[in-house]
Amino acid sequence: MPIAPAALRLTVAVAGFLLAAATATSTSAVPQAPTAAAAPAPRPVDATAAAPAWSPPLSTEGRYIVDGRGNRFQLKGANWDGAQGSWTGSGSVDDPADHHAGQDSYGIPLGLDRVPLAQLLDDFHQLGINTIRLPFSNAMIHDTAPVPDNAVAANPRLRGRTPLEIYDAVVDALSGSGFAVILNNHTNTSRWCCGIDGNERWNSSQSTQQWAGDWVFMARRYAGVPGVVGADLYNEVRRDVLDDPNWGMGDGHDWYAAAQLAAERILTEADPRLLVVIEGINWTGVPVDGLPHGRPVLTPARTLSHTLVDAHKLVYSAHFYGYTGPHHSGATGIGETHDPRYQDLSRDDLYAALQDEAFFVEETDRHYTAPVWVSEFGIGAGETNPAARTWFARVTDYFADHDVDFAFWPLVGFAGHDDWALLQYDGTGHRSGILDAGDWRATAWQRLMSAPSETGPVAAVPTWRMLSVDHGDAVESLRVRAAGDWDPGAYKAVCPDGLRLTGLGHTGGRGLCTDTAGSGPGGDLRAATGGQTVVTDERHVPPGGDWASGYTKLQCPQGDFLIGYSVRGERVSAALCVPARSPLAGAGRTVWFDRSDNRPADAAGGDFAYGDYKGQCADDEYAAGIAFTTRLGSRPGPDALLCRRLS
DSSP states (O other): OOSHHHHHHHHHHHHHHHHHSSSSSOOOOOOOOOOGGOOOOOOOTTTSSSOSSSSSSSETTTTTOOOSSSSBBEEEEEEOOOOOOOBBBBSSOGGGGBGGGGGOTTSTTTTTTTTOHHHHHHHHHTTTTOOOEEEHHHHHOOOOOOOGGGGGTOOOGTTTTOHHHHHHHHHHHHHTTTTTEEEEEEEESSBBBBSSSOOOSSSSSOOOOHHHHHHHHHHHHHHHHOTTEEEOOOOOOOOSSSOOBSSSSSSSSHHHHHHHHHHHHHHHHHTTOOOOEEOOOOEEEOOOOTSOOOOOGGGGGSSSOOOOOSTTOOOHHHOOOTBTTBOOOOSSSSSOOSSGGGGSOHHHHHHHHHHHGGGGGGGGSBBBBBOOOEEEOOOTTTTHHHHHHHHHHHHHHHHHHOOOOOEESOOOEEEETOTSSSEEEEETOOOEESTTOOOOOOOOOOOHHSSOOOOSBBOOOEEEEOOOOOOSOOOOOHHHHTOOOOSTTTTTOOOTTTOEEEESSSSSSOOEEEEETTTTTOOOOOOSSSOOEOOOTTTOOTTTTTSSSSEEEEEOOEEEEEEEEEEEETEEEEEEEEEBBSSOEEEEEEEEEESSOOTTOTTTTTOSSSSSOEEEOOEEEEEEEEOOOOOTTSEEEEEEEEEEEOO
């Protein structure tokens, strides 16, 4: 969300950091998170609601989001905020002046005190959007107090309901009106974001397990609502007073691991239909000239990307505002550095920054390939700074020209209070905003909304996914999980169902999975029936078939292929093989990678084991064995793959 007056908010936060006056953030208490067992059954929805023009659920195909019919579904959205909280953290929570832009949301979506819900939905449709990002706080989930009657004055049927029950009604209404709804865990506490405010990380005011449990609760709650298509895991992960978040270090601030945990629980315990939206890291370091600081955004995914149990549910997300920058916090005064803001960049430099920080993810044939959703961007109708206006025109041009999925911040605001809102309503419910001729943003908005885009069926493309056992198991196959622990005590990695193992790193425990066809059979090679074989010795190496002389060879039985592996430290522990759906009798070759990279010339899949020697079968091959050595002085990691032709 925008920080203006976040500049002031962040200035205060940075001042607090620099003075080191607070060694812990002051946060609101959050009640005990519901356990998975306490989560309710999916709530029934109105079966008479009009069917949308698109067909849920949503999935991904390469860089595109597709609907249930396989047609491109571009997220053209906006953020309907309020349920994440609006109190700024100082002054009285009961005084609207102490809420963002003087707007007390009462912990529910803004505008329900001024406009009937049906009219709000009609106005949203007039904008041309098809998606609503609907923020909420963890505190909202647990708030059992009904909102005051004046909070829903224009919607008297909602009187006496808790914030969560009103959120329910909004979700149902949006779904019934044909909108795609993406739930967004925006804050821990019901306090305006995004400085040093107790909401910096998913676990700033609660444990990671509580946070993940809340997600299971919410995903289960709306599993019966067809329009609910996604779970946006957490908003603008950033530094608190003392500590940075990180991407893959395995500690309590590891956003990569936390997002992986929540995503797995959502897809396996709650609602396998949902897209899982993982936002990049918004800020690390101290915003002071001479000290390291900046916005990693999605750059860490280049070397460590997520692999979920469903290989077609991951969406990455990024936020861009003109007053921030690649290394600029957005603050003015204390906390403002001499780094350029996005609005200070030339057109070419801006576009290069967008590519480098986010849109590289949409490159084809990479382990990180996924759709990128710019789930927040925006600017105020009252903005007069020429640089800011130029930035808005340029960034919307980029989105239009690159067929980007997007969501404007915010959708609803109060007239005379928040001129950033696309739609603003006065106390009588009269609407103004970007649909009016006088709003300077309308030209860029219409250009964005009407830009040509990919439509219709999206052709299937090869899928590439990384496996990492840096800090634990990476068993992404539901079929394998159902069979139990196949190598107790070892770190295990298994490709998602439908993919096969095709590459390994020499020492780092990284692997690469794919379903690429090459010139042979493609898709899921695994037989519909049949078990799995855990290979720990050379019993399946046929006489005369020594493809790695002097090395220990873990080879699949004839007709099987590799889907996983396990390690104990660096040492290979076992290989996991499964039977193919049709004969796999192609010729084999040994791919060595103990002294250098040995990958196909096109390097499809990308650098899946950054900094490590890697071996990879060709696109028209499958892996049938792993070789390693235990010789004194040698590294015990994988040294070679047995790659065989698919046909």
